[in-house]
Amino acid sequence: MSDDFSIDDMDRAIVEQLRLNGRATNQQIANVLGLTAATVSARIRRMEDANKLRVVAVSDFSAHGYNVLMEVAIEVDGRPASDVAAELAGYPEVFAAHLVTGRYDIDMLVVLREFDDLPGLLLEKFSKVRGIRSMVPAIAVDVIKYKFDVAPIEARGDL
Template sequence: MKNDFTFDETDRLIVAELRKNGRATNQQIAERLGLTATTVSSRIRRMEDANQLRVVAVSDFAAHGYDVLMQLAIEVDSRPASEVAHELAQFPEVFAVHIVTGRYDIDALLVLHDFTDMTHFVLDQLSSIRGIRKITPSIAVDILRYKFDVAPIETRD
């Protein structure tokens, strides 16, 4: 089924308001944009139904006691990378898993409370996944940008 959804300027303005404050009510957005709450509600529902918008809450890792952000580059052998990635995605510490091209097969991002958790995660949890040939970890020493609203909303001509 082809998705014929296109954003118009009103949709863009509603999304911009949600990016500023994802907890804003439809009425608050409507007042800021000179619309009715019903219009805002139906527009948001239409964008969600077309899989063009998803309103989610994003947690701050440090606020929840996670002080280590780690990236894992993983090489897989003797097994499809997708199977390994699905198993890896089941660990609560892992918040992003990507099957990638290039030198590695999988890229994963995870958080740990502290460095003592790293030993348990690598030796106990990761070692339980069959097919991992090599892991190259990288630890974030500083976070310069952490944004989830980076996907541009534009129409293609």
């Protein structure tokens, strides 16, 4: 796809409808926007092909019995941080792992079913990963925002 691909107002309207209801059919979106389902389908496919849009499902961790959300900042020593992050990302409790700049090398978001699972995770699992110098867990006491539509479709036409 060419680099001059641009998103127009109709594309942004389609994306907004998908954000409001990720399960909306092309026909439902078309009805709201005054288009045909074929037009909606073609525009979605065009944005996907240009890597401007990806439709994904996001699951609510609390709906699956995970009651503890925790951020863990990790300092690495003696091993590449990317290797440590890749190993940690293999644990099912880790739902996001990032290499970061600053005091720490890795930042992770972790979910647990209950607080009683915390010692086992930190002391029996994570502490066995070679290269971890320190871990600083921070338990979320309240979730203020939990959204994954973080890549705005900007009015400029380029992303």
